[in-house]
Amino acid sequence: MKTRVIILLAMLLSAFVFLPDRIINGTVTDGANNPIADVSVSIQGGGAGTKTDHAGRFSIRVPNLARALVFKKIGYKSLTMPVASDSVLNVILTQNPLKPEVIADEYLRDAEQPGNVKKSLAFERVATAPATFSGNVMQMSVPSESYKPINENGFLSVGQQPVTTFSVDVDxxxxxxxxxxxxxxxxxxxDAVRIEEMINYFDYDYPQPAGEHPVAITAETTDSPWNAGLKLVHIGLQAKTVSTENLPASNLVFLIDVSGSMNDANKLPLLKQAFKLLVDQLRAEDKIALVAYAGSAGVVLPPTPGNEKKTIKDALDKLEAGGSTAGGEGIELAYDIAKKHFLPKGNNRVILATDGDFNVGISNESELQKLIEEKRKAGIFLSVMGFGMGNYKDSQVETLADKGNGNYAYIDNIQEARKEFVQEFGGTLFTIAKDVKIQIEFNPVHVQAYRLIGYENRALRTDEFSDDKKDAGDMGSGHTVTAIYEIVPRGITTSFIGKADPLKYQTNSEPAANSSDEMMTVKVRYKKPDSEKSVLFDMPVKATTVPFEKCSENLRFASSVAEFGLLLRxxxxxxxxxxxDVIIRARGAFGKDEEGYRSEFVQLVKVALSLDGSHELSKK
Known part of the structure; x- marks a missing residue:
């Protein structure tokens, strides 16, 4: 009997030994539920290892006799987790209080152990940045988010350059x-801080257009709160508001990125929620199609009337992330559908939703721009909605939206989706004036130098203002655009401007005496949505300064946002x-703030103060 038991146990053990390996999947996060990338995941005692991706996910093949997995990353405490019968293992790492040099030494010692990365002579000690295992060398990990470099606007002399020109920006x-x-x-x-977009995130109470033009101009001048002796000129544009029932019919194509990188909770799942909010705003005369792209592109939903909301939402629910990203192929298919169902007097638009990682297909940015510009000329516009973090390509998606005569938004939560697709539905999707440009001529009698705050990526040459072939920004129904100039009045001495060499063929001395009380003239050019010929109108601005506390809430709040941007940059x-100071000034200009965006702004400033304002906190 005892012999039989021993044989049976031997058979069971033999069967267990030869069981196939299994796959364990999981996610590594910190205590705040934030994903941790580039965590080394290995089998205790040696064997093949892996590392977590940008979303903190990992997948590892585990032998049946393996007892534990080891999780390591510079800056965090190493963790050994026993392998249970579950196929899912979620792990939380805590930060390591040791000095970076000590942590690096620990990794070097670990590198001598079997199954781990070996020490290399090419290894260099790291400070506080995370590390990535690559070959035999531990290298610095570089964030994969990308932003266009911003060369901040400086002060320009009115005597040498009296005219400034830029394209509006409602992004x-x-x-x-x-x-x-x-x-x-x-x-x-x-470079992620584009001050003009921060200012224009908020709505302002500008007067509606009353004349023949669909855009109205307002202007105010006050003293600069942060540079004594200088002044701020606040310029506001207001696009005509058209009620939803009077908006033209829409031919919309949702182009949705379902590649593997979109699997995170703040990407495809949030995208579905956001687009459902938009679907709720559609009317029977509107039509919508869904195109998904990953390794290839395909039609998920053919053009469907906007009142068939359940059909559209069911199609959205079926979307799943997986595969690589063929952004170019998807764009071409979306444009083909939009062209086949083109509405001559309607709103024809492709809405691209992505994390911006175009890595297969037409990945060359210049080729994508050419494609989008061609379709724009045919009356099909492109709007881009950015989602997610980690591999977010801000630099690319911003350019695509600019070239497509559309707006560009970043959706970081469901409240932002509601703002874009519910509260500002008309402005987001319906163009009132396209290729809107602003040109300002300063009077040297009153202004010595000027600086446009932000809009670095929107600057135009003087001659491009009257060139109808030059693309510019668009304004949708009810949109506002705000620009702030900081100026050096005549006679003020400041270190911000230097002495210019005398001009040989023009006078660079005192301006000719005149009795004009105009400080500047604001010119605006725009095109009607169905026209390629621009319309010009202008408005002179008097050299009148109003005390800051007596200025409109528009100026006071916009200037506080500008000041915040200056600090962040x-x-x-x-x-x-x-x-x-930003907090105090913003609180004094909340206005109605029915949706709470301005009060939320103050909370963000407080967060930045705690992260970056140690010198201010120490004064309290």
Missing amino acids: RAAYSNVRRFLNNGQMPPE NSEYKGSATYN
């Missing part, structure tokens, strides 16, 4: 992206700006 993506960084406990990269022109 708001930079603000919600900055909010995402701050809410995650990080200061945003300086650590601008050389920030002067005496402080986070505390």
Whole structure:
């Protein structure tokens, strides 16, 4: 009997030994539920290993006799987790209080152990940045988010350059992206801070157009709160508001990225929620199609009337992420559908939703731009909605939206989706004036030098203002555009402007005496949505300064946002700006704030103060 038991146990053990390996999947996060990338995941005692992706996910083949998995990353405490019968293992790592040099030494010692990465002579000690295992060398990990470099506008002499020209910008993506960084406990990269988009994120109470033009201009001048002796000129544009029932019919094509990188909770799942909000706004005369792209592109839903909401939402629910990204192929298919169902007097638009990672297909940015520009000329516009974090390609998606005569937004939560697709439905999708440009001529009698705050990526040459072939920004129903200039009045001495060499063929001395009380003239050019010929109108601005506390809430709040942007960018022109001053000025200009966006702004400033304003906190 005992012999039989021994044989039976031997058979069971033999069967267990030869069981096939199994796959364990999981996610590694920190205590705040944020994913941790590039975590080394290995089998205790040696064997093949892997590492987590940008979303903290991992997948590892585990032998049946393996007892535990080991999780390691520089800056975090190593963790050994026993292997149970479950196929899913979610892990939380805590930060390591040791100095970076000590942590690096620990990794070097571990590298000598079997199954781990071996020490290399090419290894260099790291400071606080995370590391990635690559071959035999531990290298610095570089964030895969990308932003266009911003060379901040400086002061220009009116005597040498009296005219300034730029394209309007109604994009708001930079603000919600900055909010995402701050809410995650990080200061945003300086190039992610586009001040004009932060200012234009908010609505302002400008008067509606009353004349023949679909856009109205307002202007105010006050003293600069952060640079004594200088002044701020606040310019506001208001597009005509058209009620939803009077908007033209829409031919919309949702182009949805379902590649593997879109699997995170703040990407495809949030995208579905966001687009469902938009679907709720559609009417029977509107039509919508769904195109999904990953390794290849395909039609998920053919053009469907907007009142068939359940059909559209069911199609959205079926979308799943997986595969690589063929962005170019998807764009071509979406444009083909939009062209086949083109509405001559309607709103024809492709809405691209992506994390911006175009890595297969037409991945060359210039080729994508050419395609989108061609379709724009045919009356099909492109709007881009950015989602997610980690591999977010802000630089690329912003350019695509600009070339497509559409707006660009970054959706970081469902409240932002509601703002874009419910509260500002008309402005997001329906163009009132396209290729809107602003040109300002300053009077040297009153202005010595000027600086446009933000709009670095929107600058135009003087001659491009009257060139109808030059693309510019568009304004939708009810949209507002705000621009702020900081100016050096005549006779003021400041270190911000240097002495220019005398001009040989023109006078560079004092301006000719005249009795004009105009400080500048604001010119605006725009095209009607169905026209390629621009219309020009202008408005002179008097050299009248209003005390800051008596200015409109529009100016006071917009200037506080501008000041915040200067601090986030650590601008050389920030002067005496402080986070505390931003908070005080913003609180005094909340207005109605029915949706709470302005009060939320103050909370973000407080977060930035705690992260970056140690010198201010120490004063309290």
